[in-house]
Amino acid sequence: MKYKKLNSVILAMALGLAVTGCGNTASEQAQQETQQESQQETEQESSQETYKELAAGDTAPDFTAQLADGSSITLSEQTDKVVLLNFWATWCGPCVGEMPAFEKLAEEYKDEVVVLAVNCLEDEETVNQFIEENGYTFSIAYDVDGSINAKYPTSGIPYTLVIGKDGVVKKIYLGAQDAETQYNEYKNALEEVLGE
Amino acid sequence: MKKRRKLIQVICALLYNCNFTGFAQGNIYQGEVKGVCVPGLNCYSCPGAIASCPIGSLQSALVSSKYKFPYYVLGILLLFGVVLGRVICGFLCPFGLVQEILYKIPTPKMKKNQWTRRLSYLKYVILAVFVIGIPVLWAAPGFCKYICPAGTLEGGIFLVAMDERLKAMTGNLYLWKIFLLVVVVIGAIFIFRSFCRFICPLGAFYSFFHKVAMVGMKVDEEKCNHCNACVRQCKMDVKQVGDRECIQCGECMEHCRQCALTFGKK
CATH class of the missing domain: 3.40.30.10 (Glutaredoxin)
Incomplete structure (x- = not known):
């Protein structure tokens, strides 16, 4: 029972870290997508292969x-x-x-x-x-x-x-x-x- | 419980490695799921693997940690630890299953004793030196490179056998890894889950959570008459049910006449 609090603290930390990790890539990907829009026409053709x-x-x-x-x-x-x-x-x-x-x-x-x-x-x-x-x-x-x-x-x-x-x-x-x-x-x- | 556990172990091993065509083609699946870690020890380079090994990912992340903080892998390891702890060792680890199957080979078995108990500390040294120290200081995935027999078994043998270019690159390090794998396989036949007990850094990491994990073995102190049958029958180096060496497999429940042991939410 006395470990319940510690448990919640670690859980919060774990979720925070993991989500930050995922969030990073997601936002970077979004950024990348906008950057690449100009190239998209040519890219799309080849990405289907x-x-x-x-x-x-x-x-x-x-x-x-x-x-x-x-x-x-x-x-x-x-x-x-x-x-x-x-x-x-x-x-x-x-x-x-x-x-x-x-x-x-x-x-x-x-x-x-x-x-x-x-x-x-x-x-x-x-x-x-x-x-x-x-x-x-x-x-x-x-x-x-x-x-x-x-x-x-x-x-x-x-x-x-x-x-x-x-x-x-x-x-x-x-x-x-x-x-x-x-x-x-x-x-x-x-x-x-x-x-x- | 026993049968259900075996079933979960088998399903996990298949689920982690369900890229079956990889075995025929001798290549590694590299799709998006590979960015996710499974909870158990399962090599990224297994041709069947659809996701990554947490201990392998941790080493990779630590190698480049001066450029990028390893948020995801630390977060996911903490999450696995705090929710399941070493339930993962007992239920969700393919390499644990492999060792349990090897132990079924009928031979004289070596029981746990004070020496195996002492040896059980070795895995913490391996975690500190090979998983953290070497990657941070020398930029090499120490455990994967020099030790991991799961990697040799799942990735090393298959890929090298099927790719001439990889075969040409093998040398003494490869021989060393094959030798270690043979030692671990023979060890697992005579000593129950010897790799998990003495070597596995992932189990060592999850063992830190034995007091806080949300799921695992519970002892009803009111029913328990301290006969110690649970600990005596257990093949791991436990001193009490649910301590750091306990893989939460629940086999002790069969030996408890007081029915003081349950598995579930703690």
């Missing part, structure tokens, strides 16, 4: 991503550059661990390669804070509603693709070791695809 996990040789599904620096990028417009496309999240240790490799590659191949890391469904504030803290300058994109992620289904992240100038997927990586190993791995792949 179902996407299969990609293999080397497939055409990379097109998307337009909102970058954290305020600009946007469309995959199909990168006809003169090879794209190193990565999917990541702040809660994913291996993703965060390999990020220095992307920073280095983006700097080294400034004129030939677009390095683009698309976040997996986290809110913009989380992504911004992450970038600020780590000081990354390469292209990092939001995907709050998961529409880009939906086009690139994968059983896990980090998930990284090398996409040729012709828009065809050349190489696919699932998982990552340390930044140095990944740097060498991606560098070799980029050299190979650039040399084609």
